[in-house]
Structures are given as C-alpha cells and as structure tokens.
Amino acid sequence: MTERPFARRLAAGLVPAVPYLWLGVFFLVPFLIVLKISLSDPAVAQPPYKPVFDWSDIAGFFSGLDLENFELLTQDDLYFRATLSSVRIAAISTALLLLVGFPIAYGMARAPERYRSLLVALVILPFWTSFLIRIYAWVAILKPEGLLTQALTGLGLISEPLDILNTETAVFIGIVYAYLPFMVLPLYATLEKMDDTLLEAALDLGSPPWRSFWTITVPLAMPGIIAGSLLCFIPAVGEFVIPDLLGGSETLMIGRQLWSEFFSNRDWPLASAVAILLLIILVVPIVIYRDVEARRLEARP
Amino acid sequence: MGAVRRAFAPWSNPDAKPLIRFDNVTKRFGDAVAVDHLSLNIFEGEFFCLLGPSGCGKTTLMRMLAGFETPSEGTITLGDQSLAGVPPYRRPVNMMFQSCALFPHMSVEKNIAFGLKQDGMPKDQIAERVGEMLRLVQLEKLARRYPSQLSGGQRQRVALARALAKKPKVLLLDEPLGALDKKLREETQFELMDIQHELGMTFVVVTHDQEEAMTMADRIAVMDHGRIVQVATPGEIYEQPKTRFIAEFVGDVNILEGHVQGQENGLWRVQTGYAQAPLTIDDPDEVLHSGQAVAIAVRPEKMVIQRDPPRTGALNVLTGEVWDIGYLGDWTVYRVKLATGEILRVTRANASRFVENPIDWDEQVYVTFAPDAAVILAE
Structure with a gap:
C-alpha cells in the first residue's frame, strides 16, 4: 500500500520533467554542440573541425578550444553590417506586419461570431502548402515579366515592367506575406477577448472612436502586439530562404552569411560562431519582453 | 430630506418643462420591436426608474438616450436640443454601465479623469475634480489601484464617480446594483439617493428589481413589450396599479377574479367563486358596468388572517385552510388554500416576540380584507 503514494509522487514529478527533457535533448544539447564547434578550428577532415572529442585526451581537447572565430567576427565588419542589416530588415518587416496584421485581426475579432472560426482557418490555410513553394510563387509574381507587372500594365497603371524582384522591397513583401499568420493570430486572440462595452464607455465619456482606438484598444491589445511582434521579429532576423530567393546580392542578412560560411566555405566553426551571435542578438529582445511583462504583472497583481 | 422630496413633483405641474422628452419613439431590430411608439417626459432633478422584465425595452430606451442606438421613429429631446444625429461623445449624458466597464489598464484616478481629459480640462x-469625486464615493485611499485590485462594490463606486465626474445633465444607470449582495445593495441604494439629492442631478435608472426601483425612484415607469404601462410614484404604482401586469410585477398580490354585480353606496359589489357573498370593494375611480369581468387585487399585508369567525355582517370574508407557513423574522407568510383550490398569500408583521397559541398548519382560518384594501382591475 505504501508503494502507491510513491508511484504517484514519481508520476507527479515526471510530468513537469517532460518539457525539460524535451528542451534538454532538442535544444540544450545541440546548443552545446554548436557552442563547442564555434570554439574549434576548421580542418580539412571529417568532421571539418578539430579538436574532436576524445575520452583518452580530455586535457588536449579543452586546450584546443579558443575564441578565434569570435575574434574574427569582430575584426571583419561584414558580420557587423550583416547583423545590423538583418535587425533593420526584421524591424521594418515587423512594423509592416503590424500595419497589415492589425486591421485584419481587428476585422476578424469584430466579425459575427459564427464566421470567426472560419476566418481563423483561412488565416492558417497557407500553411497547408510548402513554405518554399509559396516563396517561389512570389518570384513568379514579382519578376519583371511576372504577374504583378502584367496586372498593372493591363490596368494601365504602369508602362515599364516593375523591377522589384531581387531588391529589399521583395524581401519585405516576402516576409510580410509569410509571417502574417504569426502576427494576426496573437493579435486576434487579445482583440477578441476585449470587452466592447469599454469602447462604449469611452464613447460615452466623450472620446470619439478614432481617439478611443489609441487610448483603449491599442493599450489593451499590447500583449498581443508584443507577442506577435516577437513571433515575427525573431525568426525574421535569422531568415535565410526569403532573402535568398527574393532579395538581391546586396541584401545582406546574417542568416545568408551563416549559410554561405557553412556550405560554401565549409567553415563550420565560423558558421557556428555566427549562429551563437544570432542567438545572443535574439535573446536580448526576449529578456526585455519578459522584464516588461514581469513589471506589468507586479504593478497589477 | 423627506419633506423636501415629497414637495418635489414637477410632473404634476402642467407648466413645468420636462428635461427629457421621448416623443412617439419606436425602435426596431429587424422584425422585432424593442420600443413601441413610446412617449415619456422626465423632469430635471428627478430620480427616474425604468422598471420591467428582461426584454421589455428598458435597456434599449436608455441606450437611445445615451446615443448607442438610434430611434427608428420619433424624436428624443434633451432640454431644447433634439438628440437626433448627436453622437454619444457629444451628449451631456453619462452612463454607469452594468458591467462597470472600467478601463483595466488605468488606475482608479485615471479612470475617473478619462472623461475630463477628453474635454481638454487643464x-x-x-486633479481637483478627481479628488472631489473620490471623496464623494469614499475611495480616496484607492486612487492608485487598478480595477482588478478592487472588490465588486468598489468597482461600482469608481464607475459611478467616473460617470459623475463630467457633471452630466443626466446620469444613466444600467442595473447599477445588480452585482452586489443584498446588504451592500441596500446601503448603496441609499447612498445613490443621497448623492443624487446632493448634486441635484437627473438620474435615470434601468432595473428589473422592483424593490430597488421602489426604494430609490421619485417616479417609476413600468414597461412591458416596448410600451410604458404606467408612470407614477412608487406609492401609486404599488397601491393603485393600473393593470394586472403591474400588480403582479411590483410586489406580491392576490388576484380574485369575478363579475361586477353593481354599485351600492359608492362601493362596488363583485360576485366571485371564492365566497358566497359578493365582495365589496371601495375603488371609486373605476368606471365599470354590471356583468363586467374584473380582477380584484389585494396585497398580502392588507389581508387579515384569524382563527375566530368574524362578526356577522363582516365584509369580504374568505375561508380556507393553512397550507404553508413561512417565518421570515420580521414577517410571517401564510399560504391559505381556499375551498376552490386557489392559494392566498397573507402576511402578518411579527410585532411581538411571543405569540400564545399561534395559527398552525392545516387549521381552518378566516381571511378578511377591508373594502379599501383592494383595487379593481378591469380585465
């Protein structure tokens, strides 16, 4: 009979262990491997770096690790420019996503209740096709003799073919298109919960609708705005496929740099160092967000 | 205060100009008629109550006054100004919402200041006005709190302060005390009355709770199916209900159905199936004819229950058996079953602490009422 509570305690202890185990196996361990590679030197070998971990020579293994790759990252301003440009592109894209996503989420939250689940399904629908194919489709739309040019010339709006493909504009279009659901869904979730009588109360107290939008709707949607922005900003900084397919050679992004270090130069250690750098860049906004959130909760328990 | 309030009766003065006028107002939602050709005057300084069951149109009426709904037909005027086409944010009318509708991201003082800020007040x-309002509702200490940190009663006070802050010409209160428990509710009712009296503002309250309406209002409009059935003071509504619906909706009542036999010495004689002798009713204002079907309404507290037979020749004597006794502390409720199967509700104040040999279950009893205790309602 005493076994039972023990088994139960064990089970109770195991349940929270599941997410930790998952994170440990699929995040922490790979991260440590990448970290280790970033501290190694490139080598013409299999695998293409050294030292390789060896139980018989642990001291030699650790002495073979150094920060050379990170020093290189600070010396060559290519990486700095690529990082800056990635953050800039991601930030502008996130702003554009907010601009496009907010009205969509607002319209969905205001739609009659029976249509809402259909609208949510429609927002998710693009995920049913491959991401890569959808981005390729944009190549066909944006290229000089593509669908967009044809449509606009057909309407008589332009006479020259549009030269959008392989520019930063194309990258913005691609990111906004691909990431829109990640912006719309968290926004929708907060806007849908909002109590309509708050807007009526604001109206009643003398605030015209356009002013209530800024004083009531936006502040109350802030958790959704922050969540959506982070969900878009973070992957956009490291985005590789969209700038590679839609961007030009001058579209500098850290994800692309990482790819070329990895596959073109076969410099795994340097590529790993870039990956670690990217991670550090992205940890900053997450920490800020958590801090803001914690302070907000503290002010309002 | 009582004396002042009793003298306040602008509705009986034909020269008085109403502050709010509903003129033949109809509101339709699709095919449904929420408010049906309704006309109503509300005077300045009045504590006016719209009372009715849910779906009677009282909330729609209030929302039209606030500007959230537009009348399908008819006009609403406030003072000399027609409210047609005036958006809610330009009306000198503020509302206390049933759900309070406090802004969750603003502190108590910011909530109260919200309306003043919209007007561009320095x-x-x-700050001065917010302080004044906080004192009025006794929440000075909670100025920095957020709505989520307040109790239900405190939230209600903030909502009231916020709605009063702009000194509106009319304050609308939508089921203002619905969320409070009974004790707090009663206290708040009296507080609301005091505040209204102190500010001299016009209050329009929507409620389905007749006790709330009776306690607070100068006048009550009882609504049913989008129409006003009666507008009168609480006393008139209770003692002289115009229809059976009002008699039954406001307070408890016993309804005795019968036919008019005739008039004797100014008293109506009504033959019913409950007693052999016709019942005698003193309701001189009614115009009735012989044979007309009527309902006699008698409030439970105006009936007398007794074990001994009344003296011979007594009027309005019914006999029955005690079916149920409910002891409420201040009152005892007797449910008396008549020979015809109808159950009468009779209440008696428990004026003394000990009663010797009280009326018990299953006893044969006599129930009597005075001719002027009853009201005749034409069917």
Whole structure:
C-alpha cells in the first residue's frame, strides 16, 4: 500500500520533467554542440573541425578550444553590417506586419461570431502548402515579366515592367506575406477577448472612436502586439530562404552569411560562431519582453 | 430630506418643462420591436426608474438616450436640443454601465479623469475634480489601484464617480446594483439617493428589481413589450396599479377574479367563486358596468388572517385552510388554500416576540380584507 503514494509522487514529478527533457535533448544539447564547434578550428577532415572529442585526451581537447572565430567576427565588419542589416530588415518587416496584421485581426475579432472560426482557418490555410513553394510563387509574381507587372500594365497603371524582384522591397513583401499568420493570430486572440462595452464607455465619456482606438484598444491589445511582434521579429532576423530567393546580392542578412560560411566555405566553426551571435542578438529582445511583462504583472497583481 | 422630496413633483405641474422628452419613439431590430411608439417626459432633478422584465425595452430606451442606438421613429429631446444625429461623445449624458466597464489598464484616478481629459480640462482642475469625486464615493485611499485590485462594490463606486465626474445633465444607470449582495445593495441604494439629492442631478435608472426601483425612484415607469404601462410614484404604482401586469410585477398580490354585480353606496359589489357573498370593494375611480369581468387585487399585508369567525355582517370574508407557513423574522407568510383550490398569500408583521397559541398548519382560518384594501382591475 505504501508503494502507491510513491508511484504517484514519481508520476507527479515526471510530468513537469517532460518539457525539460524535451528542451534538454532538442535544444540544450545541440546548443552545446554548436557552442563547442564555434570554439574549434576548421580542418580539412571529417568532421571539418578539430579538436574532436576524445575520452583518452580530455586535457588536449579543452586546450584546443579558443575564441578565434569570435575574434574574427569582430575584426571583419561584414558580420557587423550583416547583423545590423538583418535587425533593420526584421524591424521594418515587423512594423509592416503590424500595419497589415492589425486591421485584419481587428476585422476578424469584430466579425459575427459564427464566421470567426472560419476566418481563423483561412488565416492558417497557407500553411497547408510548402513554405518554399509559396516563396517561389512570389518570384513568379514579382519578376519583371511576372504577374504583378502584367496586372498593372493591363490596368494601365504602369508602362515599364516593375523591377522589384531581387531588391529589399521583395524581401519585405516576402516576409510580410509569410509571417502574417504569426502576427494576426496573437493579435486576434487579445482583440477578441476585449470587452466592447469599454469602447462604449469611452464613447460615452466623450472620446470619439478614432481617439478611443489609441487610448483603449491599442493599450489593451499590447500583449498581443508584443507577442506577435516577437513571433515575427525573431525568426525574421535569422531568415535565410526569403532573402535568398527574393532579395538581391546586396541584401545582406546574417542568416545568408551563416549559410554561405557553412556550405560554401565549409567553415563550420565560423558558421557556428555566427549562429551563437544570432542567438545572443535574439535573446536580448526576449529578456526585455519578459522584464516588461514581469513589471506589468507586479504593478497589477 | 423627506419633506423636501415629497414637495418635489414637477410632473404634476402642467407648466413645468420636462428635461427629457421621448416623443412617439419606436425602435426596431429587424422584425422585432424593442420600443413601441413610446412617449415619456422626465423632469430635471428627478430620480427616474425604468422598471420591467428582461426584454421589455428598458435597456434599449436608455441606450437611445445615451446615443448607442438610434430611434427608428420619433424624436428624443434633451432640454431644447433634439438628440437626433448627436453622437454619444457629444451628449451631456453619462452612463454607469452594468458591467462597470472600467478601463483595466488605468488606475482608479485615471479612470475617473478619462472623461475630463477628453474635454481638454487643464491638469490641475482635473486633479481637483478627481479628488472631489473620490471623496464623494469614499475611495480616496484607492486612487492608485487598478480595477482588478478592487472588490465588486468598489468597482461600482469608481464607475459611478467616473460617470459623475463630467457633471452630466443626466446620469444613466444600467442595473447599477445588480452585482452586489443584498446588504451592500441596500446601503448603496441609499447612498445613490443621497448623492443624487446632493448634486441635484437627473438620474435615470434601468432595473428589473422592483424593490430597488421602489426604494430609490421619485417616479417609476413600468414597461412591458416596448410600451410604458404606467408612470407614477412608487406609492401609486404599488397601491393603485393600473393593470394586472403591474400588480403582479411590483410586489406580491392576490388576484380574485369575478363579475361586477353593481354599485351600492359608492362601493362596488363583485360576485366571485371564492365566497358566497359578493365582495365589496371601495375603488371609486373605476368606471365599470354590471356583468363586467374584473380582477380584484389585494396585497398580502392588507389581508387579515384569524382563527375566530368574524362578526356577522363582516365584509369580504374568505375561508380556507393553512397550507404553508413561512417565518421570515420580521414577517410571517401564510399560504391559505381556499375551498376552490386557489392559494392566498397573507402576511402578518411579527410585532411581538411571543405569540400564545399561534395559527398552525392545516387549521381552518378566516381571511378578511377591508373594502379599501383592494383595487379593481378591469380585465
């Protein structure tokens, strides 16, 4: 009979262990491997770096690790420019996503209740096709003799073919298109919960609708705005496929740099160092967000 | 205060100009008629109550006054101004919402200041006015709190302060005390009355709770199916209900159905199936004819229950058996079953602490009422 509570305690202890185990196996361990590679030197070998971990020579293994790759990252301003440009592109894209996503989420939250689940399904629908194919489709739309040019010339709006493909504009279009659901869904979730009588109360107290939008709707949607922005900003900084397919050679992004270090130069250690750098860049906004959130909760328990 | 209030009766003065006028107002939602050709005057300084069951149109009427709904037909005037086409944010009318509708991201003082800010009032004046309002609702200590940190009663006070802050010509209160428990509710009712009296503002309250309406209002409009059935003071509504619906909706009542036999010495004689002798009713205002079907309404507290037979020749004597006794502390409720199967509700104040040999279950009893205790309602 005493076994039972023990088994139960064990089970109770195991349940929270599941997410930790998952994170440990699929995040922490790979991260440590990448970290280790970033501290190694490139080598013409299999695998293409050294030292390789060896139980018989642990001291030699650790002495073979150094920060050379990170020093290189600070010396060559290519990486700095690529990082800056990635953050800039991601930030502008996130702003554009907010601009496009907010009205969509607002319209969905205001739609009659029976249509809402259909609208949510429609927002998710693009995920049913491959991401890569959808981005390729944009190549066909944006290229000089593509669908967009044809449509606009057909309407008589332009006479020259549009030269959008392989520019930063194309990258913005691609990111906004691909990431829109990640912006719309968290926004929708907060806007849908909002109590309509708050807007009526604001109206009643003398605030015209356009002013209530800024004083009531936006502040109350802030958790959704922050969540959506982070969900878009973070992957956009490291985005590789969209700038590679839609961007030009001058579209500098850290994800692309990482790819070329990895596959073109076969410099795994340097590529790993870039990956670690990217991670550090992205940890900053997450920490800020958590801090803001914690302070907000503290002010309002 | 009582004396002042009793003298306040602008509705009986034909020269008085109403502050709010509903003129033949109809509101339709699709095919449904929420408010049906309704006309109503509300005077300045009045504590006016719209009372009715849910779906009677009282909330729609209030929302039209606030500007959230537009009448399908008819006009609403406030003072000399027609409210047609005036958006809610330009009306000198503020509302206390049933759900309070406090802004969750603003502290108590910011909530109260919200309306004043919209008017572009200077900051120091806003602070002064907010302080005044906080004192009025006794929440000075909670100025920095957020709505989520307040109790239900405190939230209600903030909502009231916020709605009063702009000194509106009319304050609308939508089921203002619905969320409070009974004790707090009663206290708040009296507080609301005091505040209204102190500010001299016009209050329009929507409620389905007749006790709330009776306690607070100068006048009550009882609504049913989008129409006003009766507008009168609480006393008139209770003692002289115009229809059976009102008699039954406001307070408890016993309804005795019968036919008019005739008039004797100014008293109506009504033959019913409950007693052999016709019942005698003193309701001189009614115009009835012989044979007309009527309902006699008698309030439970105006009936007398007794074990001994009344003296011979007594009027309005019914006999029955005690079916149920409910002891409420201040009152005892007797449910008396008549020979015809109808159950009468009779209440008796428990004026003394000990009663010797009280009336018990299953006893044969006599129930009597005075001719002027009853009201005749034409069917």
